Amino acid sequence: MLKQDLHIHTTYSMNDGAVVPEQTIALVAAVKHARIVGISDHFENLANGQFQGYSNEVRKAGLKLGVEIDGHAWVNEATRYDVDYFIYHCRNQDDDYFALEKLLATNRPVIIAHPNALDTDLNRIPTECLIEINNRYIWRSDWEKFYRPFKDKFRFVLGSDAHQPNWLGQTVALYAASQLGVEEYLVF
Numbered sequence: 808m809l810k811q812d813l814h815i816h817t818t819y820s821m822n823d824g825a826v827v828p829e830q831t832i833a834l835v836a837a838v839k840h841a842r843i844v845g846i847s848d849h850f851e852n853l854a855n856g857q858f859q860g861y862s863n864e865v866r867k868a869g870l871k872l873g874v875e876i877d878g879h880a881w882v883n884e885a886t887r888y889d890v891d892y893f894i895y896h897c898r899n900q901d902d903d904y905f906a907l908e909k910l911l912a913t914n915r916p917v918i919i920a921h922p923n924a925l926d927t928d929l930n931r932i933p934t935e936c937l938i939e940i941n942n943r944y945i946w947r948s949d950w951e952k953f954y955r956p957f958k959d960k961f962r963f964v965l966g967s968d969a970h971q972p973n974w975l976g977q978t979v980a981l982y983a984a985s986q987l988g989v990e991e992y993l994v995f
């Protein structure tokens with residue numbers, strides 16, 4: 808089991824073409840691939856009246872409640888919602904860096920989403936922020952070069968950014984096997 812995964816999308820990210828209908832909160836909760844699990848659907852898909860149902864469902868499943876915010880334009884509104892943490896797209900522009908102060912002022916954890924994929928300048932990120940190492944994007948970049956200079960400056964969070972059950976790792980197969988009462992045969 809993984810230690811923690813706070814970056815997970817579900818069918819509430821309804822405009823995200825990578826999400827499949829099977830990726831429900833109930834399934835993520837049932838698979839329980841990590842000790843600490845949080846759901847972080849796109850805030851722009853929740854702000855139009857979907858948030859309450861989302862919040863109820865995540866809480867009922869016993870998971871942490873997050874949202875993924877797409878830049879500064881959504882920050883004022885997002886801070887008014889009762890979530891446990893924020894995941895934030897910080898593109899390399901002044902307004903995105905400035906808006907971080909408002910998120911930090913809520914005293915809730917702020918995770919900088921896949922900075923290597925958004926060209927975020929980590930020199931401009933306050934050290935109170937948590938930096939994500941994102942399973943979906945990390946391997947597509949020169950992560951060694953991008954992250955190493957900041958290794959001792961920040962605290963890091965690992966996230967799957969799962970949009971489909973299999974992105975949660977082999978734990979889905981493990982879950983199905985355990986539901987079936989199948990014990991895995993070890994070949995070697």
Ligand SMILES: [Zn+2]
Nearest residue numbers: 875896920921
């Ligand atoms: Zn993202």
Ligand SMILES: [Zn+2]
Nearest residue numbers: 814816875968
């Ligand atoms: Zn995401």
